[in-house]
Amino acid sequence: MKVELTVNGAPVAWEIAPGDRLLDSLRAHGCASVKRGCETGDCGCCTILLDGEPAASCVVATAAARGRNVVTLEGLRGDPLLARLQEAFLAEGAVQCGYCTPALLLVAWTLLQSGGPVDEATARHALSGSLCRCTGYVKPLRALLAVAGRPGAQLRGGRGENGLRGRPAAAPRGEERP
Numbered sequence: 001m002k003v004e005l006t007v008n009g010a011p012v013a014w015e016i017a018p019g020d021r022l023l024d025s026l027r028a029h030g031c032a033s034v035k036r037g038c039e040t041g042d043c044g045c046c047t048i049l050l051d052g053e054p055a056a057s058c059v060v061a062t063a064a065a066r067g068r069n070v071v072t073l074e075g076l077r078g079d080p081l082l083a084r085l086q087e088a089f090l091a092e093g094a095v096q097c098g099y100c101t102p103a104l105l106l107v108a109w110t111l112l113q114s115g116g117p118v119d120e121a122t123a124r125h126a127l128s129g130s131l132c133r134c135t136g137y138v139k140p141l142r143a144l145l146a147v148a149g150r151p152g153a154q155l156r157g158g159r160g161e162n163g164l165r166g167r168p169a170a171a172p173r174g175e176e177r178p
């Protein structure tokens with residue numbers, strides 16, 4: 001079957017099997033920033049923007065993306081806000097193995113791009129859907145807050161304490177988990 005959608009601003013028409021997932025389709029078409037992790041909608045490393053909202057691409061059928069607008073980190077290449085976030089992540093040591101980094105950058109970018117107020121609570125909520133085994137979560141949070149104009153914010157917690165994973169879960173990203 002053929003499915004037509006928009007990926008990173010370009011219309012595409014992909015030949016897919018009925019059970020194909022967006023995670024696999026995107027990776028097969030060059031979007032290597034979309035990482036494969038749990039494949040159950042829990043870890044967040046496969047996050048994309050689906051019609052502007054973060055979504056776990058491992059639990060979205062490619063067929064369900066027909067006519068919709070998909071953005072991956074590749075689609076933000078050259079974006080000044082993304083560049084600022086990347087610099088802040090590096091400055092804060094928020095990139096270690098880097099496996100979670102594309103998704104963290106994407107959700108951080110989405111929060112900042114929304115233009116709404118950004119404080120520690122909103123930043124924690126935005127990042128809380130992404131598991132990271134390396135940074136203890138506070139470094140990405142600091143990076144996001146620095147770009148939001150809140151550098152030096154007194155953050156609570158660290159690895160295994162009151163870091164992001166100790167917070168209530170963010171709004172689910174998979175369409176099957178409203």
Ligand code: FES
Nearest residue numbers: 037038039044058
């Ligand atoms: S691979 Fe873990 S949420 Fe998709």
Ligand code: FES
Nearest residue numbers: 097100132133134
């Ligand atoms: S930097 Fe390694 S999982 Fe986040």
